[in-house]
Amino acid sequence: xNAPAPPKLEMRGMAKRFGETxxxxxxxxxxxxxxxxxxxxxxxxxKTTLMNxxxxxxxxxxxxxxxxxRPAAIREPEDALRHGIGMVxxxxxxxxxxxxxxxxxxxxEGSRWWLRVDRHRQDVEAxxxxxGLAVDLAAQVRGLAVGVQQKxxxxxxxxxxxxxxxxxxxxxxxxxxxxxxxxxxxxxxxDRGVTVIFITHxxxxxxxxxxxxxxxxxxxxxxxxDRAEATEARLVEMMVGQRIPGIGxxxxxxxxAAEARPPVLExxxxxxxxxxxxxxxxxxSFTLHAGELVGMAGVAGNGQRELAEALVxxxxxxxxxxxxxGRDVAQAPVRERVARGLVYIPEDRIEDGxxxxxxxxxxxxxxxxxxxxxGRLAFDRAAARGLARQAIAEYGILARDEDVxxxxxxxxxxxxxxxxxxxxxxxxxxxxxxxxxxPTRGLDVRATDFVRxxxxxxxQAGGGVLLLSEDLDELLQLCSRMLVIYRGxxxxxxxxxxxxxxxxxxxxxxxxxxxxxxxxxxxxxx
Amino acid sequence: xxxxxxxxxxxxxGRLAREGLTYALAIGLAALVSALFVVAMRGNVLLAFRxxxxxxxxxxxxxxxxxxxxxxxLLGSMAVMMGLRGGFFNIGVDGQIYLGAIAGTGxxxxxxxxxxxxxxxxxxxxLAGFLGGALFGAIPGVLRARWxxxxxxITVMLNFVAFYLTDYLTTGPWNDPITGEAITVAIxxxxxxxxxxxxxxxxxxxxxxxxxxxxxxxxxxxxxxxxEIRAVGDNPRAARIGGIGIARITLITLxxxxxxxxxxxxxxVSGYHNRLVLGLTPGYGAxxxxxxxxxxxxxxxxxxxxxxxxxxxxxxDSLQRSVGLPASAGFVFQAIVVLxxxxxxxxxxxxxx
Numbered sequence: 001x002n003a004p005a006p007p008k009l010e011m012r013g014m015a016k017r018f019g020e021t022x023x024x025x026x027x028x029x030x031x032x033x034x035x036x037x038x039x040x041x042x043x044x045x046x047k048t049t050l051m052n053x054x055x056x057x058x059x060x061x062x063x064x065x066x067x068x069x070r071p072a073a074i075r076e077p078e079d080a081l082r083h084g085i086g087m088v089x090x091x092x093x094x095x096x097x098x099x100x101x102x103x104x105x106x107x108x109e110g111s112r113w114w115l116r117v118d119r120h121r122q123d124v125e126a127x128x129x130x131x132g133l134a135v136d137l138a139a140q141v142r143g144l145a146v147g148v149q150q151k152x153x154x155x156x157x158x159x160x161x162x163x164x165x166x167x168x169x170x171x172x173x174x175x176x177x178x179x180x181x182x183x184x185x186x187x188x189x190x191d192r193g194v195t196v197i198f199i200t201h202x203x204x205x206x207x208x209x210x211x212x213x214x215x216x217x218x219x220x221x222x223x224x225x226d227r228a229e230a231t232e233a234r235l236v237e238m239m240v241g242q243r244i245p246g247i248g249x250x251x252x253x254x255x256x257a258a259e260a261r262p263p264v265l266e267x268x269x270x271x272x273x274x275x276x277x278x279x280x281x282x283x284x285s286f287t288l289h290a291g292e293l294v295g296m297a298g299v300a301g302n303g304q305r306e307l308a309e310a311l312v313x314x315x316x317x318x319x320x321x322x323x324x325x326g327r328d329v330a331q332a333p334v335r336e337r338v339a340r341g342l343v344y345i346p347e348d349r350i351e352d353g354x355x356x357x358x359x360x361x362x363x364x365x366x367x368x369x370x371x372x373x374x375g376r377l378a379f380d381r382a383a384a385r386g387l388a389r390q391a392i393a394e395y396g397i398l399a400r401d402e403d404v405x406x407x408x409x410x411x412x413x414x415x416x417x418x419x420x421x422x423x424x425x426x427x428x429x430x431x432x433x434x435x436x437x438x439p440t441r442g443l444d445v446r447a448t449d450f451v452r453x454x455x456x457x458x459x460q461a462g463g464g465v466l467l468l469s470e471d472l473d474e475l476l477q478l479c480s481r482m483l484v485i486y487r488g489x490x491x492x493x494x495x496x497x498x499x500x501x502x503x504x505x506x507x508x509x510x511x512x513x514x515x516x517x518x519x520x521x522x523x524x525x526x
Numbered sequence: 527x528x529x530x531x532x533x534x535x536x537x538x539x540g541r542l543a544r545e546g547l548t549y550a551l552a553i554g555l556a557a558l559v560s561a562l563f564v565v566a567m568r569g570n571v572l573l574a575f576r577x578x579x580x581x582x583x584x585x586x587x588x589x590x591x592x593x594x595x596x597x598x599x600l601l602g603s604m605a606v607m608m609g610l611r612g613g614f615f616n617i618g619v620d621g622q623i624y625l626g627a628i629a630g631t632g633x634x635x636x637x638x639x640x641x642x643x644x645x646x647x648x649x650x651x652x653l654a655g656f657l658g659g660a661l662f663g664a665i666p667g668v669l670r671a672r673w674x675x676x677x678x679x680i681t682v683m684l685n686f687v688a689f690y691l692t693d694y695l696t697t698g699p700w701n702d703p704i705t706g707e708a709i710t711v712a713i714x715x716x717x718x719x720x721x722x723x724x725x726x727x728x729x730x731x732x733x734x735x736x737x738x739x740x741x742x743x744x745x746x747x748x749x750x751x752x753x754e755i756r757a758v759g760d761n762p763r764a765a766r767i768g769g770i771g772i773a774r775i776t777l778i779t780l781x782x783x784x785x786x787x788x789x790x791x792x793x794x795v796s797g798y799h800n801r802l803v804l805g806l807t808p809g810y811g812a813x814x815x816x817x818x819x820x821x822x823x824x825x826x827x828x829x830x831x832x833x834x835x836x837x838x839x840x841x842x843d844s845l846q847r848s849v850g851l852p853a854s855a856g857f858v859f860q861a862i863v864v865l866x867x868x869x870x871x872x873x874x875x876x877x878x879x
Contacts, residue, residue: 312767335769344767352767355760366757367768369750379753 006069008033008195009054009085009164014063016049023049024060025219031164031212036186036196038210040203042239042444043412045216047199051166055087056080067164086162088153090169094141100152101137104159127159132188145509146299147178151185158194165189166197171205175299175505176472183209201445202473203235215239240445261290263323264341264432264464265311270320270330272303272310272488279318280306282488288464290432293455295479296468299508303488304468305347308437311466312344313337324433338367341429343422347437347468349411353418356407360399361388363406364421371428391420396450412447415439419451426463434458437468452478472508476501486510548870556866560859569849577848578841578859588840590728594798595836597731598623598807601790602814603821603828604739605659605783609677610823611746612779613759618666618681619787619811621688622659626788627795628692629658631700631802634713634795644716651717651796652734652789659788660781662688667780671773677780685811689804696804708804719797729797736829738789742782743825755779787811816864835860 007030016024024046031037041047052058054065056077065072067083074080080087094103102117104124121137128135135151136144144152150170157165167186171179186196186209200206206213213230215223215238223238265288272281280303288294298304309315311322313334322330324340332340346352355363361384365372372387373380388402395416399409409417419439425431436455440448456478459465469475475482476499484492484507492507506512561571582592602619609616616622633654637647666680693708695701700710722728746752757765758775766772794806817835821827842856 314766333769333771334766335771338769346767351761351763353764355757355764357760358756362753362757365753366764366770369753370769373750377749377751379748379750381748 006066007031008068010066010069011050011054012064012066014050014053014065015061016053016058017061022219024053024063027063027216027219027221029214029221030224031195031197033163033195034190034193035211036190036198036209038206038213039197039199039216040201040206040213040235040239041216042201042446043442044218044444045239046219047216048168050216051087051168051197051199054080054164055085055166057087081160081162084161084163085166086157086160086164087166087168088150088157088170090172092149092153094149094152096140096142098141099137100135100139100141100144100155103141103152104137104156106156108160124155124159128155131155131158131185131192131194133158133185145178146173147175147181150174150178150182154185154189158189163193164195164197166199168199169201170198171200171202173300173470175509176501177505177509179205201239203232203239204473206230206235207232217241236445261292263287263289264325265466266321266323267311268321268323270307270310270322271318272306272315273318274306274315280488281310281317283320284485284488284490286483286490286493288433288466290462290464291459292480293459293465293467293478295475295482296466296485297472297475297482297504297508298468298470298485300470302485302508304437304485306488307485308344308347308435308468311435312342312346335370338425338431339429341426341431342433342435343367343426343429343431345418345422345434345436345439347441349414349418354406354414356405358406359403360392360397360406360409360417361385361402363417364388364391364402364424367421368425368428371425387424391417391424395420412443415443415447415451419454423454423458426458432463434463434465435468436465438470439467440469440471440474472501472504476504484508549867552863552867552870555870556859556863559862559866563855563858563862564849564851567851567855569845569851574845574849574851577844578838581844581848582837582840586723586726590723590726591840592833592836593722593728593732595839596832597735597793597797598790598810599813599817599836600732600735600739600829600832601786601793602810603817603832604742604825605786605790606814606818607821607823607825607828608742608746608755608786609779609783610818611759612755612775613762614670614776614780614783615678616663616666616681616780616783616787617678617811617815618662618684618688618784619814620807620809621681621685621811622662622784622787623791623794623807623810624688624692625662625784626655626659626791627802627806628688628695628791629661629788630655630792630795631695631710631713634717635700637717638714642716644718644720647714647716648719648796651713652792655792655795656785656789659791660785662788663784664777664781667777667784670780671776692802692804692806696802700802702801709799710802712801713795717796718800719793729793731793731797734789734793738786739825739829742786746825751778787814813860816860820864820867834863838863 009031011027011029014024014027027050029050039047049058053060056074056079059075065074072083101121101124105117105120124137133151133155135148135155141149141152170182174182190196198210207230211227213225214221215235217239268285269283270281271279271283274280284307296304306315310317313332317330320330321328324337324342327340329337329340355366364387365384372383385402391397392399392402397413397416399413422434426434440451443451455465455467467475467479480496482494482499482504483490484504486508564571564574582588605619606616630651634651637650662684665684666677669675669680670677696708696710702709702711719729719731722730722732746756754770754775757768757770758772762772791806795802799806813835817831818828820831838856838859842853842859845851845855846853
């Protein structure tokens with residue numbers, strides 16, 4: 001055997017278009033047996049499309065796939081599975097009422113009529129043991145942590161004989177501890193001969209864990225490197241097509257140490273019930289000072305959304321005070337809070353932020369309209385258009401013109417509209433408190449960098465920013481202080497000097513009690 | 527289709543062309559189906575179409591009738607459109623027309639003794655109608671704004687309230703005993719609208735209706751209030767986060783919607799019947815809903831569709847005489863037009879998407 005062995009997986013000339021959008025323009029991709037291969041690129045670069053083609057979810061318009069050097073025709077997910085290809089999607093496909101074992105066996109019950117789950121338990125346990133996947137098979141999926149659910153998904157794929165395992169953005173929902181555990185698992189799989197393809201836009205994860213890296217941009221492969229050749233700067237440049245200087249300590253500048261400055265937002269013992277009456281925010285107290293960017297870390301669904309809605313005035317609080325510039329606004333309508341200097345970048349940019357049937361210019365006026373026309377009754381269309389043109393130029397919004405219907409804008413551009421609107425509003429009302437919830441979710445590198453810099457600028461200009469984010473890296477990078485929320489209670493308030501990803505991860509997961517305070521949610525509140 | 531960026535203007539122009547084509551196709555389809563209907567009724571197709579057009583547009587008298595019909599249709603449709611723009615379904619246009627008519631008639635009676643000149647009394651009658659309709663629109667407005675009660679049910683039920691109130695007034699306290707019908711005695715002559723074409727009987731109501739529609743159009747597109755109404759109609763959640771008071775907009779929108787319909791009622795009294803009549807509205811409310819769908823919630827489209835429906839209404843009266851079709855044939859034609867537009871529209875939308 002002198003000739004080099006063919007790669008485990010090879011894709012050549014892959015092309016795919018959706019209507020007028022070209023998702024893949026002749027992509028070549030290859031991965032070797034037993035390697036962890038990072039597939040890196042911005043949102044919309046074509047990574048997921050390429051892997052969806054490989055796993056049979058989409059059919060390519062052109063291109064060839066070879067497994068172990070032999071051509072493979074993949075038209076349906078079953079074809080992919082026959083060739084040992086399996087994919088763990090960003091959103092798990094588990095049935096919550098079933099046990100882990102039942103989920104693993106789903107579709108592989110082995111018998112047409114009778115469900116004999118226990119007969120297969122040993123097989124599943126054998127697979128789990130071989131790859132070092134410790135999962136409690138008898139546990140209901142509902143009660144499992146996200147990281148464990150992910151293991152169940154991986155086990156499900158391995159049980160089906162998968163030896164090319166694709167994971168789509170697998171770390172988005174995980175705490176740092178869970179991320180480490182995931183990569184330990186993946187390394188163990190690779191050591192046992194599984195080819196792991198790891199789709200991500202997070203450069204650090206790729207650098208820390210992958211053997212080889214393929215970078216995609218705009219439907220094309222722009223480079224393939226071994227780990228040794230890759231540096232962070234090089235990968236960013238390949239992904240984005242230009243250099244983006246990182247946000248360093250210098251950019252945060254004066255954003256640190258602002259305790260002495262006046263508070264712009266004071267929250268005392270705030271409790272909020274959701275629409276089913278359950279208390280989801282429990283006696284939260286914190287203060288936001290001028291000139292600081294305070295982060296709030298937490299696993300999704302721990303009360304962040306309700307807290308934000310109570311602060312903005314969408315949900316009436318069950319108790320407590322919200323003071324803006326020294327005045328309690330806990331019962332005040334939205335408009336009064338805006339007038340007192342609160343601006344908001346909502347989490348759900350389409351449901352909470354967009355007027356899809358109205359024009360871009362009209363969308364940019366929402367919330368500004370009581371201020372922008374000097375109290376006149378007429379809606380000054382010329383003024384609105386002027387403001388829109390200014391925002392389009394300043395924020396790099398990609399739109400035909402200011403009259404285009406907002407429904408036609410892409411997600412990144414919609415987010416730019418919301419940011420532009422919030423900052424313009426703050427300018428008009430001299431607003432000093434900016435509340436932003438997951439403002440960079442789903443954005444590409446450039447747009448993310450853009451939004452982050454605007455938040456920092458706002459703090460540097462003397463405003464206070466409260467950033468609620470599920471992206472811990474983002475919070476660690478930007479914030480001068482970090483609050484951690486767990487089950488609706490603030491369990492930690494850490495200065496930048498005490499930032500430690502693992503400790504914060506433990507606080508987010510509830511495995512470490514709050515520092516100084518009594519652990520767990522306080523009972524007895526009426 | 528690879529020349530993406532350059533196509534902005536072309537896309538807009540393409541959409542306009544498609545819209546035009548849509549309507550041309552729809553009218554053609556409607557004509558064809560209507561022709562089949564006439565044949566099935568053993569009528570002469572060409573004679574039927576010619577009668578339809580000449581009776582409504584071919585003579586001064588016909589034009590006058592068409593104009594008189596257009597006023598309530600246009601105002602009623604603007605009322606529905608106003609609601610839809612704010613995200614509300616006003617199914618109560620008929621009731622609001624009656625209430626406007628009652629308020630207008632009552633005002634004319636109440637001020638009869640003062641012997642006010644026409645240029646004072648007639649506008650007061652219209653104003654009363656406007657306010658009466660607004661009051662009737664404010665009822666679902668308050669219920670929706672305060673307790674989230676669905677305005678559809680309330681407006682439908684209020685139609686009955688207004689109808690039987692009119693029934694009571696026209697047969698009871700205001701009844702004209704000489705006629706033996708459900709009509710009141712005539713309002714003072716000074717309360718009547720001036721004539722636009724005196725020889726043919728076209729009253730000036732159409733001018734009021736057109737002016738009101740223009741004001742509605744300006745209100746929606748050129749004022750902060752109109753902007754807030756459209757924002758609430760487009761995405762109430764985003765509007766609320768933008769600081770817009772949903773309750774306030776709900777109340778204003780439904781009241782204004784009712785006011786437009788009430789104005790129509792007052793015009794019917796002071797322009798056409800010169801008294802309150804049971805049966806003042808032959809279902810203008812339902813037609814107004816159809817018209818605002820046909821006109822795509824756009825003031826110009828709604829105006830064109832109002833004229834079209836008025837032509838059909840006037841023309842179908844003569845169909846009975848000349849072609850021997852039942853008078854209700856007009857309603858069949860209207861239904862065919864609406865269905866055709868909806869059908870062709872849905873087809874072209876699917877192809878474009």
